[in-house]
Amino acid sequence: MNTLFTSLHIKNVTLRNRIVMPPMCMYSAGSDGLATPWHSFHYRTRAQGGTALIIQEATAVESRGRISSRDLGIWDDSHIPGLRDIVKGIKAEGAVPAIQLGHAGRKCCAPGEDVIAPSPINFDPADGEYKTPREMSRQDMDVVAESFKNAALRAAEAGYEILEIHGAHGYLISEFLSPLTNTRTDDFGGDIARRAEFLRMIVRAVRSVWKEENPLILRISALDYAEGGNKSEDLAQIINLVKDEGIDIVHVSTGGVVPNVKIPAGPAFQIPAARIIKNLTGLPVVGGGLITSSSQAEEVVSSGDADLVFLGRELLRNPYFPLLSAQEAGVDLSYWPAQYARSK
Numbered sequence: 001m002n003t004l005f006t007s008l009h010i011k012n013v014t015l016r017n018r019i020v021m022p023p024m025c026m027y028s029a030g031s032d033g034l035a036t037p038w039h040s041f042h043y044r045t046r047a048q049g050g051t052a053l054i055i056q057e058a059t060a061v062e063s064r065g066r067i068s069s070r071d072l073g074i075w076d077d078s079h080i081p082g083l084r085d086i087v088k089g090i091k092a093e094g095a096v097p098a099i100q101l102g103h104a105g106r107k108c109c110a111p112g113e114d115v116i117a118p119s120p121i122n123f124d125p126a127d128g129e130y131k132t133p134r135e136m137s138r139q140d141m142d143v144v145a146e147s148f149k150n151a152a153l154r155a156a157e158a159g160y161e162i163l164e165i166h167g168a169h170g171y172l173i174s175e176f177l178s179p180l181t182n183t184r185t186d187d188f189g190g191d192i193a194r195r196a197e198f199l200r201m202i203v204r205a206v207r208s209v210w211k212e213e214n215p216l217i218l219r220i221s222a223l224d225y226a227e228g229g230n231k232s233e234d235l236a237q238i239i240n241l242v243k244d245e246g247i248d249i250v251h252v253s254t255g256g257v258v259p260n261v262k263i264p265a266g267p268a269f270q271i272p273a274a275r276i277i278k279n280l281t282g283l284p285v286v287g288g289g290l291i292t293s294s295s296q297a298e299e300v301v302s303s304g305d306a307d308l309v310f311l312g313r314e315l316l317r318n319p320y321f322p323l324l325s326a327q328e329a330g331v332d333l334s335y336w337p338a339q340y341a342r343s344k
């Protein structure tokens with residue numbers, strides 16, 4: 001029995017199979033954050049290749065929330081037409097368009113920006129790229145929450161069907177969650193419940209405008225890989241504290257919180273974390289990490305460790321991975337592109 005090519009229904013969205021393209025920054029936007037025809041082509045190609053859910057790369061809710069000056073942006077209405085083109089292309093090929101809303105926090109390397117974080121700790125002082133961030137005030141937090149809310153409104157206007165909040169990899173939200181990057185002594189730092197409060201603010205702000213029937217994904221780093229840092233059980237606790245604000249799916253990644261750590265990367269290396277998060281929160285999860293074959297992808301979903309499987313670099317190398325995997329598994333897909341029928 002094949003599970004990878006079964007559909008999944010979540011709220012008002014139906015995914016045609018279990019394969020997800022995770023967000024991957026392409027650093028190809030203009031310095032104004034505007035999408036280009038290249039982005040539409042890039043995402044449409046993966047949709048044509050049979051991927052069910054395309055999660056667009058981290059798209060900045062504020063200009064100071066960019067990782068680089070070539071990140072995509074969604075902080076201004078002028079961004080909407082280019083994003084709408086990306087959405088149209090993905091939908092035309094039968095995939096579901098999602099967008100990852102991000103804020104880089106202390107990992108902002110775009111020149112001339114106001115670099116903010118929960119605490120004034122430089123990500124990596126040895127690497128000249130990073131500035132020491134300014135510690136956020138309560139007012140700064142309100143401004144960022146409002147930016148996430150406005151970004152969610154623009155995402156709806158552009159036609160995305162799913163939103164993903166970027167709470168992973170040591171960017172702003174993740175910085176609040178980890179005790180290694182959050183040393184605040186106010187209501188937003190200290191024990192796990194306080195460290196989860198900024199995430200709660202963001203989810204609440206987004207959910208105040210993002211339709212109830214449309215799914216909301218939270219991406220997390222389940223492991224900091226450092227002494228004193230978060231582990232999967234901590235993240236599960238954080239999710240359980242805030243999930244009732246409207247989180248439908250957890251997208252489980254790891255790392256990126258502090259530099260120079262040892263990551264035991266290998267095929268499906270982030271799946272144990274996905275399994276823990278799924279078991280302890282009861283929410284559906286997207287899991288993956290160095291998945292490169294259809295048998296590995298099938299194992300992730302048929303074992304029940306994850307509901308959906310993400311393939312990042314594999315889909316960059318081979319946009320047709322889903323179509324080819326279905327062929328290998330002897331599954332006849334109704335969405336094989338008609339123009340390519342003779343290549344079946």
Ligand SMILES: Cc1cc2nc3c(=O)[nH]c(=O)nc-3n(C[C@H](O)[C@H](O)[C@H](O)COP(=O)(O)O)c2cc1C
Nearest residue numbers: 022023024025057058253289290291310311312313
């Ligand atoms: C070029 C590149 C850019 C990435 N950008 C993002 C991003 O914008 N947001 C995010 O959450 N993860 C990002 N990631 C992480 C991927 O989503 C994914 O978790 C990672 O590549 C591991 O999956 P894989 O082994 O299947 O490639 C990026 C990875 C790559 C290779």
